Amino acid sequence: MTKKTQDLKPDTVLKNYWNNNEQFADFFNAVLFGGEQVISPDELEDADTEESSILKHREYAESIKASRDSIKICKKSLTHGVGFVMLGMESQEHIHYAMPMRVMGYDYGTYKKQYDSNAKKYQKKDGMTEDEYLSRMKQTDKFTPVITVVVYYGDNPWDGATTLHGMLNIPDRMKPFINDYKMLLVEARQNDLIFHNMTNIAFFDMLKVVLDKSITKDEARKKVIDYASRNNVDETVVMTVAGATNCKIDYNALSKKGDVTMCTLFDEIEKEGMIKGKAEGKAEGKTEGVIEGIQALIESLQEMEIPYAKTQNQLMVKFSLSEDAAQEYMDKFWK
Numbered sequence: 001m002t003k004k005t006q007d008l009k010p011d012t013v014l015k016n017y018w019n020n021n022e023q024f025a026d027f028f029n030a031v032l033f034g035g036e037q038v039i040s041p042d043e044l045e046d047a048d049t050e051e052s053s054i055l056k057h058r059e060y061a062e063s064i065k066a067s068r069d070s071i072k073i074c075k076k077s078l079t080h081g082v083g084f085v086m087l088g089m090e091s092q093e094h095i096h097y098a099m100p101m102r103v104m105g106y107d108y109g110t111y112k113k114q115y116d117s118n119a120k121k122y123q124k125k126d127g128m129t130e131d132e133y134l135s136r137m138k139q140t141d142k143f144t145p146v147i148t149v150v151v152y153y154g155d156n157p158w159d160g161a162t163t164l165h166g167m168l169n170i171p172d173r174m175k176p177f178i179n180d181y182k183m184l185l186v187e188a189r190q191n192d193l194i195f196h197n198m199t200n201i202a203f204f205d206m207l208k209v210v211l212d213k214s215i216t217k218d219e220a221r222k223k224v225i226d227y228a229s230r231n232n233v234d235e236t237v238v239m240t241v242a243g244a245t246n247c248k249i250d251y252n253a254l255s256k257k258g259d260v261t262m263c264t265l266f267d268e269i270e271k272e273g274m275i276k277g278k279a280e281g282k283a284e285g286k287t288e289g290v291i292e293g294i295q296a297l298i299e300s301l302q303e304m305e306i307p308y309a310k311t312q313n314q315l316m317v318k319f320s321l322s323e324d325a326a327q328e329y330m331d332k333f334w335k
Contacts (some may be wrong), residue, residue, distance in 0.1 A: 013243030017203070017236070018073045018086055019046070026197035028084050031149055031186060035194030039077060039084075047074035047083055076144065083110065083146040095152070097160045100167055103148050103183040114143040149184040153244045155211040158187055188244070202233050206241045218296050225300070291329075294319060298333040308334065 018024050021041035029039050073086045085106070096102065119136035122128060132138045152158055161167045164181040186193065188204065189211035195201045209223045228238060294315060301311040308330070315326040 013240045015073055017240045020199075021075070023197055023200050023203075024073065024075055024084070024086070026195055026200050027086070027193075028147075028149070030193040030195050030200075031184060032147070035196065037196065040079065043077050043079040044075040044084075045078060047076045081144060083144050085110070085146055085148040086151060095154060095156065095158055095160045098167065099150060099185075100161050100164045100181055100183045103150060104164060104181045107146055107148055110146045111143055118143070147184070149186060151186050151188060153188045153207070153211070155189055155213055155245075157189075158185060199234070199237060202227075202231055202237050203240060206233070206237070207244065210241060210245055218292075218299075221296060221300060290319065294329050295333045298330065299335075302334060 018027070021044045025039045025041040025044060029035060029037055032038070074083060076083045115137065118141055122133065122136045122138075125133045128138065162183055162185050165175070165178070168178065170178055188207040190208065191204070193204070195204065206224055206227060209220050209227065212220060215223075224241075227233065297314065297318065298311060301314065306314075311334070312323075312326050312330050315321055315329060316323060319326075321329070
């Protein structure tokens, strides 16, 4: 049987998820306005996510461009005249200690792009003062403000700076004279955001379970499955949670129990080596972590009433086991 797998890349699933205007508006209403419905989905339009610009200084030019390891979704409010940016990092499990500086760079790139576009209108001095012409900007010109929110999908508490000042070694007497730059941070693992969109509620509820290090992976798996069952969680939400936490989905293990789609491979999110054992240990299932993962998978599939033969086949595919090795584990853990 051919193994049907797909790496759910964070940039793909998260962009697909947050490109939904209802979910995007609900998120920013939760972050900025405590859940008050200020931003309407109908007023949002997609904005260009490319903010490449060139900084010229003396004899060199430096390109300022959004890094490929970022997940960026941009929308503009037609009602409020404000740009909204959601920024996440593909290396979801890692904290980026230079994030305030990067946000400052992203925001600068957005404003620089607006300035460059505006300046193209002023190739001639007609109707402009000397200062305006030199600035390539009229005194009355205004740009669209941008609000950037960083979403962190890691399972460790964020212990990095959230301001530019937090990255600098500043003498106390000098602090009032050094400009600061603050960033808005949302930790998926733990927050008190008030959502109204049911999909967002399910998304963040499941993320909190998956990223909760105070419970075992088996407990997290059972809680997620139970939550999905009770709340009729759509398959796309489960896939987004898996992708956001760098989990590989095996589509042979996406099974249905009643009308609810379950992802039985949340075990793969294991940060403690349950699935990520040494190569030789993984091949024969000899490491303690892998054995625990095998047991969890068997119990999960059995709980969902997946047939014995199909479960055994999943073990062979997922853990690269021989038929005899898979049979041995089935005899041991199948109740």
